[in-house]
Every structure is written in structure tokens, then in C-alpha cells.
Amino acid sequence: MPHTFNADRREKIAKQKYQVTNWPAYNESLRQRGDLTIWVKDEALSLWTARRRTSRGGQPKYSDLAITLCLTLRVVYGLALRQTQGLMRSVAALMGFDIAVPDCSTLSRRSKGLALPSTKSRATTSGPVHLVVDSTGLKVFGSGEWLENKHKTKAKRKRWRKLHLGLNLVSGEIVCSDLTVDDVGDPTALPGLLDQIGGRVEKFIADGAYIADGAYDGTPSRDLLATRFGEIVEVIIPPPKTAVASPQSVLVPSVRDRYIAEIQTKGRMAWQKSTGYNKRSRAETQMGRWKAVIGPKLICGRLPLASVFCRYF
Structure with a gap:
């Protein structure tokens, strides 16, 4: 019920009460909110480092895929940049990946102007x-x-x-x-x-x-x-x-x-x-x-x- 439409008589509307009838499924959904499951393909590991460029200047160490993955976890879990670095470092250690993790300064610098992959194909419906x-x-x-x-x-x-x-x-x-x-x-x-x-x-x-x-x-x-x-x-x-x-x-x-x-x-x-x-x-x-x-x-x-x-x- 819209709030603005009923603002003049809002105090007369009783608060809605909901009763949970599927407690096992509800409790399992609450547990899944804290579940952290990550699948990493072999192709992603091979694309973790950036390609060498032929132009002048310093060579980038991490690819856009690596920066995107770190920033995605940061946004989802509401982490700071240093906490994001620590999370990725622990995930790499737990999964046995021998990869370097971008530091907080690199994540901050590379996040500006980062070209994320297009996903318009997912929005196409029959x-x-x-x-x-x-x-x-x-x-x-x-x-x-x-x-x-x-x-x-x-x-x-x-x-x-x-x-x-x-x-x-x-x-x-x-x-x-x-x-x-x-x-x-x-x-x-x-x-x-x-x-x-x-x-x-x-x-x-x-x-x-x-x-x-x-x-x-x-x-x-x-x-x-x-x-x-x-x-x-x-x-x-x-x-x-x-x-x-x-x-x-x-x-x-x-x-x-x-x-x-x-x-x-x-x-x-x-x-x-x-x-x-x-x-x-x-x-x-x-x-x-x-x-x-x-x-x-x-x-x-x-x-x-x-x-x-x-x-x-």
C-alpha cells in the first residue's frame, strides 16, 4: 500500500504480520547468505596476468579480469581495499593457487575507467x-x-x-x-x-x-x-x-x-x-x-x- 497515498491515515493501518511456515527452508536460506563458494576456471588463471604491450611505459601486471574479480568481491561484501586484498590472498591460499594478489593501491588506481564485460546478451528474452x-x-x-x-x-x-x-x-x-x-x-x-x-x-x-x-x-x-x-x-x-x-x-x-x-x-x-x-x-x-x-x-x-x-x- 503506497505510503504517500495513505499518509493522512497512516496511524490507523495496522502493522502487517507474517508467519513462517517453512522453517527448514527458511533457516537454510539464511545460512546460504553467509556461504562463500568460488569456482575458478583454468582459463581465468591463465588470464590473471596482463598481456605485454608493445608501447612505451611500464608493463601492467594484472589483467582487467583480475581487477574485476577483486572489486566484485569488494562490492558484494562491503569491504575496504585492504580488506579486499586480504580476502583474495586468503582465497588464493585456501584453493592452492600460486597467483599474486593486487594490492590496495593497484585496485584503487585500476578501478577508475575499468572496462567491464558487456552483458546485454543475457537480457535478451525470447x-x-x-x-x-x-x-x-x-x-x-x-x-x-x-x-x-x-x-x-x-x-x-x-x-x-x-x-x-x-x-x-x-x-x-x-x-x-x-x-x-x-x-x-x-x-x-x-x-x-x-x-x-x-x-x-x-x-x-x-x-x-x-x-x-x-x-x-x-x-x-x-x-x-x-x-x-x-x-x-x-x-x-x-x-x-x-x-x-x-x-x-x-x-x-x-x-x-x-x-x-x-x-x-x-x-x-x-x-x-x-x-x-x-x-x-x-x-x-x-x-x-x-x-x-x-x-x-x-x-x-x-x-x-x-x-x-x-x-x-
Whole structure:
């Protein structure tokens, strides 16, 4: 149940209680959260060291694959660079690998501008895509934050990045993602998300109901979806509370006009059940899962990692 829609009577809604009926499976799932299982192919060991280059300058010691593996474990387990070095050193010793582990300075230097492998092929599905999109803010932790905590100085401006994710409700996988600056709106980032989808979109669900600006609710977003996937695509975008019907709603009502009329007659909660808008909660759950992995903030200078990691795992 949306918080903003029921904010005026939030205290009257009882807290939901859940009862676990499959205790063995639930306990095993909790144990698996702490399980660390790593498979290393022989090809990965052969590609651990970097190829020698013919140009002038120092020769790189570690390949991009080695740096990517170390930084992946760092993001998943929320480790510092020195702790990441210690974890990789212990893993190599336990598995009996005679490999050198990158130090913390090398990981910090190589992480900037690291070219991660493309994973767009995993997002290609054979059937139609039921796409639900959402975005969240990620705080950038940099020198300004350190100065504010250490010397009690006031930062000039808080810096944020917006992580946009698109979830396929049929398969449950993330099919598109993008990381933008904080002043890029959701409709502006939508064309880049749709470019990453190779299949046909049959249903599109997005936010935009409980605030005046409407988020994805607007003519540009609807026209873009109709141009990309045709008029057959079902667009489920809730209009804001201040939305009014178009002048031609009496003769030729649009989908948005029908949504506004249904909300006025039956109520917003009934409209959500009839259109299937409640399925957008799966995107909220997925967003919470990935924020638990990558954390609520980013390290300054390492911004591209978050958006790629969401498709890399």
C-alpha cells in the first residue's frame, strides 16, 4: 500500500504480520547468505596476468579480469581495499593457487575507467517483455563528505547519482540499467533504457501517481513507447492526484482519460488491482536487493561500477 497515498491515515493501518511456515527452508536460506563458494576456471588463471604491450611505459601486471574479480568481491561484501586484498590472498591460499594478489593501491588506481564485460546478451528474452522501471538515488561519498565529518565544515552541495533499473516481470531479471546524474529526470533516461531491450515490450509499468509532477506520466513517455513498440503496448502509468481529463475525453478518450475516470469512480486502490499496477512492488523489492549489494552510496571516481554490476551478476 503506497505510503504517500495513505499518509493522512497512516496511524490507523495496522502493522502487517507474517508467519513462517517453512522453517527448514527458511533457516537454510539464511545460512546460504553467509556461504562463500568460488569456482575458478583454468582459463581465468591463465588470464590473471596482463598481456605485454608493445608501447612505451611500464608493463601492467594484472589483467582487467583480475581487477574485476577483486572489486566484485569488494562490492558484494562491503569491504575496504585492504580488506579486499586480504580476502583474495586468503582465497588464493585456501584453493592452492600460486597467483599474486593486487594490492590496495593497484585496485584503487585500476578501478577508475575499468572496462567491464558487456552483458546485454543475457537480457535478451525470447518472449514478450513485461517491463517495469524504477529509479533510486545513490549518494556519492567523496572528499566533501570527509571534510564535513573530520573538520565539521559545511559541504557546498550534496552529490547524488540516479540508478535506473528495468525489470522483466516474466523472467524476474534486470533487462536494462543506467546510472545518471541527479538532474536527469526519469523520462529523460527512458530512451536509453529502452535501447538496451532486444525483444518486444508488451506491457510497461512505471511510477507517477502520488505527486504533482507525475514522474513518467506525460505525453513524451507515452509517445516514445508507442513509437518504439506500437500501439499494442499496454502502458500502466498512474496519473497524479491533480490530473484532469483531456478536452476530447468525451468523444475519443485516451487510456489516461479512462484511468482518471476509473480512479474517480472506483478509487485508486481498486484501479491498481484492476490494471495490475500492484506488480510494480516487485521492482521495489528488486531495487532494495541491489541497494543491499552495492550499498546506498558510491565512491567518488568509481561511478560506472554500480550500473554494470547490476547486470554483471
